[in-house]
Amino acid sequence: QTAPILTIDGPGGAGKGTISRMIAEHLGWHLLDSGALYRLTALAALRKGVAVDDATALADQARSLDVVFAVEAGRTSILLEGDDVTIAIRSEGVGGAASQVAALPPVRDALLQRQRDFCKAPGLVADGRDMGTVVFPEAPLKIYLTASAEERARRRQLQLQQAGEDARLSTLLEEIQARDARDMQRAVAPLKPADDAIELDTTQLDIPEVVERIETLLAERN
Numbered sequence: 001q002t003a004p005i006l007t008i009d010g011p012g013g014a015g016k017g018t019i020s021r022m023i024a025e026h027l028g029w030h031l032l033d034s035g036a037l038y039r040l041t042a043l044a045a046l047r048k049g050v051a052v053d054d055a056t057a058l059a060d061q062a063r064s065l066d067v068v069f070a071v072e073a074g075r076t077s078i079l080l081e082g083d084d085v086t087i088a089i090r091s092e093g094v095g096g097a098a099s100q101v102a103a104l105p106p107v108r109d110a111l112l113q114r115q116r117d118f119c120k121a122p123g124l125v126a127d128g129r130d131m132g133t134v135v136f137p138e139a140p141l142k143i144y145l146t147a148s149a150e151e152r153a154r155r156r157q158l159q160l161q162q163a164g165e166d167a168r169l170s171t172l173l174e175e176i177q178a179r180d181a182r183d184m185q186r187a188v189a190p191l192k193p194a195d196d197a198i199e200l201d202t203t204q205l206d207i208p209e210v211v212e213r214i215e216t217l218l219a220e221r222n
């Protein structure tokens with residue numbers, strides 16, 4: 001890769017999505033939401049009745065994913081086969097299916113090049129689980145964002161409430177813990193910090209504080 005890359009990995013709910021988007025906007029860099037690709041693969045499979053453990057069919061699905069990330073007035077809409085699924089892919093159900101699908105090596109292989117293709121000038125902010133360990137191992141700055149599972153469940157509940165949905169904190173906590181376990185214990189590309197990643201615990205930090213810390217680190221590296 002020729003363009004500079006910042007990788008931001010960590011468990012769901014640590015704030016990666018919002019933080020990556022803000023930094024990409026500030027810098028005018030491209031953004032890779034790699035979780036969206038796994039969510040899209042899972043949703044496409046669910047819609048077509050493909051079983052979430054049929055590795056071969058799912059890898060085909062991932063390879064031929066017809067997806068458009070349409071940016072308009074700073075907002076990204078995600079189109080799957082022309083259908084706006086921006087909201088649909090964020091449900092807990094699709095997230096759970098995504099983490100099942102993501103454990104299958106043929107699916108990860110199928111999405112690898114697609115992810116690397118996002119790296120273009122003037123730079124890329126890559127958000128995911130294995131951006132620093134597998135997809136962009138040569139990235140000069142790798143961040144690993146964490147927060148306690150309880151805090152992540154609270155944040156998720158707030159997000160759902162803002163979307164007019166109701167969910168019990170204890171249920172959300174269980175879902176988060178199950179997804180963490182699956183992402184960290186899988187055989188391929190498990191969720192873990194790269195050896196050269198800088199870990200940031202965001203339990204006690206708000207989003208502007210985290211953004212500022214990462215931008216300071218980035219400025220120091222350049």
Ligand code: C5P
Nearest residue numbers: 012034035036038098099102128129130
């Ligand atoms: O980040 P997000 O919650 O959208 O990711 C959904 C699921 O996709 C994760 O739980 C994880 O299993 C999978 N994923 C992955 N590798 C990535 C990004 C996401 O395995 N780089």
